[in-house]
Amino acid sequence: MLLDVHDIEVFYGKIAALKGISLQVDEGEIVALIGANGAGKTTTLKTISGLRPLTAGKILFEGSDISRMPGHKRVVAGIGHAPEGRGIFPGMTVQENLLMGSYARKGRQADSELDEVYELFPRLAERKSQFGGTMSGGEQQMLAIGRALMAKPKVLLLDEPSMGLAPILVAQIFSIITEINRRGTTVLLVEQNATQALQLADRAYVLETGTVVKTAAARDLLTDPQVQAAYLGGDLDTAAVAESSGEGEPTA
Numbered sequence: 001m002l003l004d005v006h007d008i009e010v011f012y013g014k015i016a017a018l019k020g021i022s023l024q025v026d027e028g029e030i031v032a033l034i035g036a037n038g039a040g041k042t043t044t045l046k047t048i049s050g051l052r053p054l055t056a057g058k059i060l061f062e063g064s065d066i067s068r069m070p071g072h073k074r075v076v077a078g079i080g081h082a083p084e085g086r087g088i089f090p091g092m093t094v095q096e097n098l099l100m101g102s103y104a105r106k107g108r109q110a111d112s113e114l115d116e117v118y119e120l121f122p123r124l125a126e127r128k129s130q131f132g133g134t135m136s137g138g139e140q141q142m143l144a145i146g147r148a149l150m151a152k153p154k155v156l157l158l159d160e161p162s163m164g165l166a167p168i169l170v171a172q173i174f175s176i177i178t179e180i181n182r183r184g185t186t187v188l189l190v191e192q193n194a195t196q197a198l199q200l201a202d203r204a205y206v207l208e209t210g211t212v213v214k215t216a217a218a219r220d221l222l223t224d225p226q227v228q229a230a231y232l233g234g235d236l237d238t239a240a241v242a243e244s245s246g247e248g249e250p251t252a
């Protein structure tokens with residue numbers, strides 16, 4: 001197991017945001033975290049990457065307890081995080097932003113990482129010298145993911161990569177996530193866009209007010225009536241679900 005989050009509790013002041021969350025991610029998987037606003041998805045990712053301290057429980061990465069390891073060391077250990085709201089540097093160029101992602105590995109050549117990011121995101125390659133702050137929303141999202149990839153993470157934590165994007169860009173981001181995973185990076189994906197996240201993921205966890213209320217294979221959650229009612233909304237694309245859960249499978 002690559003990542004083992006065990007019964008973690010996280011507080012903001014006196015308010016418990018995570019009330020004993022456990023989740024596991026195996027090497028090579030895409031695991032989705034879904035849940036309503038305020039359920040604790042972002043907090044879970046921040047705690048894994050070391051941006052928030054935990055008050056109980058522990059986080060094991062490749063079998064070692066990293067619960068108290070500072071965030072920059074977790075980057076070196078192989079945990080990459082593209083945070084919610086993107087957090088790019090607006091006054092730096094695209095390339096400078098990307099190089100900031102390899103900062104934790106200073107002293108190493110970043111050329112091959114840059115090449116790989118530019119290959120995944122040709123749009124960034126075209127705009128190397130443009131300031132981050134003048135990139136469009138979708139381009140900034142690509143930049144945030146690209147920057148996280150610069151440190152060659154073993155697991156990539158993605159917080160709402162499709163947020164605010166037009167449908168065509170949403171599709172593009174999801175296909176790039178698939179490609180990143182195909183190239184060997186494990187992915188833990190937080191998404192409001194639950195239908196698409198579940199179509200992409202191997203497994204998923206459903207969070208409600210700081211606890212995991214359900215976990216299953218993603219394709220099973222797509223057809224779970226409770227999950228459909230609560231998270232997949234009225235816009236559920238049943239054809240896509242049938243396609244995603246039925247391909248190559250004998251029907252019962």
Ligand SMILES: Nc1ncnc2c1ncn2[C@@H]1O[C@H](COP(=O)(O)OP(=O)(O)OP(=O)(O)O)[C@@H](O)[C@H]1O
Nearest residue numbers: 012015017035036037038039040041042043044192
């Ligand atoms: N900096 C903060 N200070 C105080 N409370 C916070 C802070 N950040 C988050 N919270 C609270 O912690 C809880 C979990 O928030 P979190 O951002 O993890 O939710 P989320 O599942 O990512 O929601 P969303 O889908 O809206 O992004 C919420 O009740 C939120 O109000």
Ligand SMILES: [Mg+2]
Nearest residue numbers: 041042043084
């Ligand atoms: Mg969030």
